[in-house]
Amino acid sequence: MSENSRAAWPKELQxxxxxxxxxxxxxxxxxxxxxKLRVWHLHIPAGTWFGFHRHVxxxxxxAMTDGRSRNWFEDGSSAExxxxxxxxxxxxxxxxxxxxxxxxxxxxxxxxxxxxxxLDGPNKPLPIPDHIRLKSPE
Numbered sequence: 001m002s003e004n005s006r007a008a009w010p011k012e013l014q015x016x017x018x019x020x021x022x023x024x025x026x027x028x029x030x031x032x033x034x035x036k037l038r039v040w041h042l043h044i045p046a047g048t049w050f051g052f053h054r055h056v057x058x059x060x061x062x063a064m065t066d067g068r069s070r071n072w073f074e075d076g077s078s079a080e081x082x083x084x085x086x087x088x089x090x091x092x093x094x095x096x097x098x099x100x101x102x103x104x105x106x107x108x109x110x111x112x113x114x115x116x117x118x119l120d121g122p123n124k125p126l127p128i129p130d131h132i133r134l135k136s137p138e
Contacts, residue, residue, distance in 0.1 A: 005076035013072065013102075020052030021074070021100050024126025026059070027115050031134045038125070040115040042103075044069075049104035056098045056126055057117040060090040064114060068107035074100040083111065095122035 006014055027040025028050070038057075044050050052072075063083040070080045091099065105111045119125055 006074075008076065009072075016102065017052050017072075017074070017100075020102070021054060022126070023051070023053040024056070024128055025132045026053050026055055026117065027113070028132075029134055030128055030132050033133075034119075036119055038117040038119065038128075040113075040117070042111075042113040042115060044103060044105040044111040046105055046108050046110055049102055052100060052102040054098055054100045054126060055091070055117075056093060056123040057119065058092045058121045059115055059117040060088055061113050061115040062086065062088040064112035065109060067105065067109045067111045069111060070104045070106050072102045072104065080106065093121065093123060097123070 006017060009017070027042040029041050030038055031041050032039040042050060042061075046067075063085060065083070066085055067083045068080065069083060070078055072078050093099070103111075117125070
């Protein structure tokens with residue numbers, strides 16, 4: 001991928017890509033983790049976006065709400081999607097394969113997703129900062 005593939009992006013989007021291209025937090029909050037999987041929740045209010053992040057693990061995600069999104073991808077492309085509650089997409093990632101993208105909520109309702117990553121694949125999981133992990137109320 002070349003820098004030119006993102007040249008048409010606004011500077012703000014290019015800067016966000018640079019800041020997040022190695023971000024392994026694929027959701028707003030990591031709610032569960034075992035030796036085999038990670039479970040994420042993602043909430044994106046209407047009109048906002050969830051910044052660039054890198055998927056290195058095979059995973060699936062499910063839309064928990066109806067809405068509309070635009071994904072921005074590392075290769076400079078973007079794609080819009082109409083989402084409905086229960087829509088699920090699976091992605092298998094081979095050794096050294098990854099996906100970098102950001103999700104913009106272009107609808108007028110909040111978006112919510114659950115993502116499950118599988119830790120037993122060919123790629124090493126990226127580190128997750130502690131502040132992203134769900135903490136028990138005190």
